[in-house]
Amino acid sequence: xxxxxxxxxxxxxxxxxxxxxxxxxxxxxxxxxxxxxxxxxxxxxxxxxxxxxxxxxxxxxxxxxxxxxxxxxxxxxxxxxxxxxxxxxxxxxxxxxxxxxxxxxxxxxxxxxxxxxxxxxxxxxxxxxxxxxxxxxxxxxxxxxxxxxxxxxxxxxxxxxxxxxxxxxxxxxxxxxxxxxxxxxxxxxxxxxxxxxxxxxxxxxxxxxxxxxxxxxxxxxxxxxxxxxxxxxxxxxxxxxxxxxx
Amino acid sequence: xxxxxxxxxxxxxxxxxxxxxxxxxxxxxxxxxxxxxxxxxxxxxxxxxxxxxxxxxxxxxxxxxxxxxxxxxxxxxxxxxxxxxxxxxxxxxxxxxxxxxxxxxxxxxxxxxxxxxxxxxxxxxxxxxxxxxxxxxxxxxxxxxxxxxxxxxxxxxxxxxxxxxxxxxxxxxxxxxxxxxxxxxxxxxxxxxxxxxxxxxxxxxxxxxxxxxxxxxxxxxxxxxxxxxxxxxxxxxxxx
Numbered sequence: 001x002x003x004x005x006x007x008x009x010x011x012x013x014x015x016x017x018x019x020x021x022x023x024x025x026x027x028x029x030x031x032x033x034x035x036x037x038x039x040x041x042x043x044x045x046x047x048x049x050x051x052x053x054x055x056x057x058x059x060x061x062x063x064x065x066x067x068x069x070x071x072x073x074x075x076x077x078x079x080x081x082x083x084x085x086x087x088x089x090x091x092x093x094x095x096x097x098x099x100x101x102x103x104x105x106x107x108x109x110x111x112x113x114x115x116x117x118x119x120x121x122x123x124x125x126x127x128x129x130x131x132x133x134x135x136x137x138x139x140x141x142x143x144x145x146x147x148x149x150x151x152x153x154x155x156x157x158x159x160x161x162x163x164x165x166x167x168x169x170x171x172x173x174x175x176x177x178x179x180x181x182x183x184x185x186x187x188x189x190x191x192x193x194x195x196x197x198x199x200x201x202x203x204x205x206x207x208x209x210x211x212x213x214x215x216x217x218x219x220x221x222x223x224x225x226x227x228x229x230x231x232x233x234x235x236x237x238x239x240x241x242x243x244x245x246x
Numbered sequence: 247x248x249x250x251x252x253x254x255x256x257x258x259x260x261x262x263x264x265x266x267x268x269x270x271x272x273x274x275x276x277x278x279x280x281x282x283x284x285x286x287x288x289x290x291x292x293x294x295x296x297x298x299x300x301x302x303x304x305x306x307x308x309x310x311x312x313x314x315x316x317x318x319x320x321x322x323x324x325x326x327x328x329x330x331x332x333x334x335x336x337x338x339x340x341x342x343x344x345x346x347x348x349x350x351x352x353x354x355x356x357x358x359x360x361x362x363x364x365x366x367x368x369x370x371x372x373x374x375x376x377x378x379x380x381x382x383x384x385x386x387x388x389x390x391x392x393x394x395x396x397x398x399x400x401x402x403x404x405x406x407x408x409x410x411x412x413x414x415x416x417x418x419x420x421x422x423x424x425x426x427x428x429x430x431x432x433x434x435x436x437x438x439x440x441x442x443x444x445x446x447x448x449x450x451x452x453x454x455x456x457x458x459x460x461x462x463x464x465x466x467x468x469x470x471x472x473x474x475x476x477x478x479x480x481x482x483x484x485x486x
Contacts (some may be wrong), residue, residue, distance in 0.1 A: 053299075053389055072302060080395035090390035094408045094483075104394040107404060149390075156394055 003062075004029045004159060004192055005050060010059035012045055019045050021216045023059070029159070032186050032193045034203040034224060037213035038239060043196045046213065047162045050194065051082040064159060080108060083153030087165040089145040091137035097124060097148045098133035104156040116155075123151040127181050143174030147181050154185070161185065163195040175199070182206070200243055204228060212236045253456040257447045261457075264443030265464045271357070271439060272426040272468070275364030279425065282365055283372025287380065288402075289316030290373060296381045297406065298388055298398045316373065323370035329431045332363045336435040360432040360439075368425045375417045379410035412483055419476040423469045430465075440464055 005027040012020040019042045027033055035043045048054040050063060052075040061068040063078045091100050101120035105111045111119075124130050127147040137145050146166055153161055163182065167175040179202050185191050186206050197203065203210055203224045210224040214235050220227055231237045293301050293309025301309055323331070336359040343352040354362075383406050391405040430441035444461040448454055 051393055053393065075299075076395050076397065079393055082393075084389075084393040086386060086390060088386050090384070090386040092387060092390070092405060092409075094412070103404070104396075107400050108395040152390075152394070 002029060003027065004064055005194075006060075006062040007049075007056075008060040008062075010049065010056050010061060012042075012049055012054060013057045018057075019216050020049070020056075023216075023218060025211075025218065027160075027192065027194065029192055030190045032191075032195070032206055032208045033211060034207035034209070035194065035196045035211045035213060036198065036200075036203065036239070036243075037219075041213040042216040043213050044164050047084075047164055047194050047196055050160075050162060051079050051084055053084075080156060081158050082160045082162060083156060083158035084162045084164065085146070085149050085153050085166045087168050089137070089142070089149045089169070091145055091149055091152070093137050096134050096136055097129060097140065100137070100148055101151045101155045104152060108156050119155055120151070123154055124148070126184075127151045128177070141174060142170045143177045146170065146174075146178045150178070150181055150185070154189075160192040160194065163193065163197065165196050165198070167197065167199060198243060200228065200240075212239065214239075250453065250456060253451065253453045254460050257451075257457060257460070260443050260447060261440065261460055261464060264438060264440035265468065267357075267437065268426070268429050268439040268441075268465075269468060271360050271364060271429045271432070271437070272422075272472075274361045275368050275425050275429070276422050278361070278365035279368030279372050279421075282369025284376055286316040286319055286369060286373035287376025289313065290320065290377050291380060292316075295385065295388075296383075298392060298401050320370045320373050323367055324374075328363065328367050328428050329434055331367060332359060332432055332435050335359045335363055356432070356435045356437045359435055360429065360437045363432075364425055364429060367428065368421060371421050371424075372418065375414050375421060376410070378417075379413040380406055382413060383409050412480075415476055415480045415483075419473055422472050422476070426469055426472060427465065 003026045005025070007023050007025040010020060010023040010025075011018060023046065025046075035046065037043045045054055049056050049061065052068065055072075056068060064081045066074045066078050068075070068078075091097075092103065095103065098117065098120050101123055102113070102116040105119050106113055106116040109116075121130070121133065124133055127150060129144060129147055129151070132140060132144060132148075137148070140148065150161075150166075166182070167178050170178060179199060182193070182195070182202070183206050186193055195202070195207070207224040209221060210227045211218055212220040212227065212231075212233075212235075219233050220231065220236050227236070228240060231240055288297065289312045291297055292312040293306065300306075336354060336356060340352045340354060343349055387405055387409065388401065391401045396404070429437075429439050432439055433442040433445060436442070440461055444457050448457045451457075
């Protein structure tokens with residue numbers, strides 16, 4: 001299996017503050033990587049760098065053969081292959097669920113409308129929302145909105161999906177439905193996924209690799225069950241203690 | 247000298263002709279002002295993260311230039327009275343042309359000067375309305391659009407545009423009505439719009455009450471039509 005994402009010595013600063021320090025990370029095709037860590041540890045910044053929503057300050061990023069920073073003009077190419085699901089869903093409020101999902105294939109992949117709509121219907125039923133296709137985002141619950149957002153990201157058939165705390169803004173009873181959809185994508189599509197989350201159960205069940213970040217560095221990584229069972233660093237022990245209490 | 251209804255009926259044709267001219271200047275001004283305002287409003291935030299990600303390479307200095315140009319336009323127009331703008335265009339601009347070129351008999355029709363003035367004047371205020379609405383669009387929605395791999399043009403047209411436009415309608419209503427009423431100032435360059443018609447009739451028969459009451463009602467009807475059309479557009483748009 002080849003690497004679809006590679007970060008070499010990547011740093012990211014916002015003004016004077018460096019939030020990612022010399023990150024080296026390779027992700028293989030089909031791999032599900034779960035990133036955990038305390039808030040402010042740089043996990044969101046890390047995945048936002050992968051689809052160039054944040055531009056790396058130094059180092060090199062290679063996503064599906066596109067090299068950053070040399071090929072900065074090709075960030076759109078990266079984004080076509082790397083979808084993203086956001087904590088706040090970010091559905092287009094003026095479009096129905098169906099229009100939200102059909103938008104990507106129609107505009108980014110230049111598909112004709114009826115074909116894009118077919119894809120969108122198919123995906124909406126896959127995330128269990130077939131009967132909600134004509135609802136506006138404002139008429140859907142948080143869990144439903146996030147499932148539409150996942151369908152929207154899938155619709156452009158990317159090679160990688162990034163999840164930025166996809167369940168953190170949800171009521172507890174809606175977390176399960178979103179995690180189930182994510183599990184299905186990992187299983188059925190063999191999708192490469194990078195998931196920033198606090199859901200340790202999901203990490204153990206679906207993750208191929210668990211990465212623990214703290215203070216802008218990758219502190220520990222490995223098979224999720226092993227990392228969770230035998231944390232090496234004090235910081236991870238401490239963090240796992242906090243997470244388990246909730 | 248009581249209230250004479252016949253004064254109104256007698257002056258009605260002239261007043262209606264004036265109202266028609268007011269309406270024409272206003273509509274041209276609104277349409278042109280919208281084009282001007284959208285360009286200048288987007289120009290003022292060109293190259294900022296309000297329109298997607300910041301540009302790099304050669305585009306960066308270009309967007310800086312566009313921002314300064316649009317900013318100068320908006321501040322110049324907002325900073326001078328419309329009546330001065332109209333007089334400058336009608337009286338002073340031909341002299342300026344004469345001074346810097348050899349064209350002797352350059353002049354601008356009063357009506358043309360009025361339309362140009364209202365377009366550029368409304369455009370400057372609409373630019374700020376456009377800018378305000380666009381920067382109020384949630385950045386997460388821009389990121390969602392960008393992460394799908396669409397172009398900046400598609401992002402502006404399909405994501406930012408519709409959301410921002412919904413928020414522009416109330417302040418646009420204000421500006422359209424202000425522009426309509428501002429046409430009355432073109433009395434100073436001799437455009438035969440509604441206020442000037444009223445003034446002329448009044449000067450010959452001294453029936454101030456009847457004439458200005460009629461003029462006021464005619465303005466009120468026209469502003470009501472504008473306000474109601476905008477309400478209609480607002481209602482037709484999806485609620486979000």
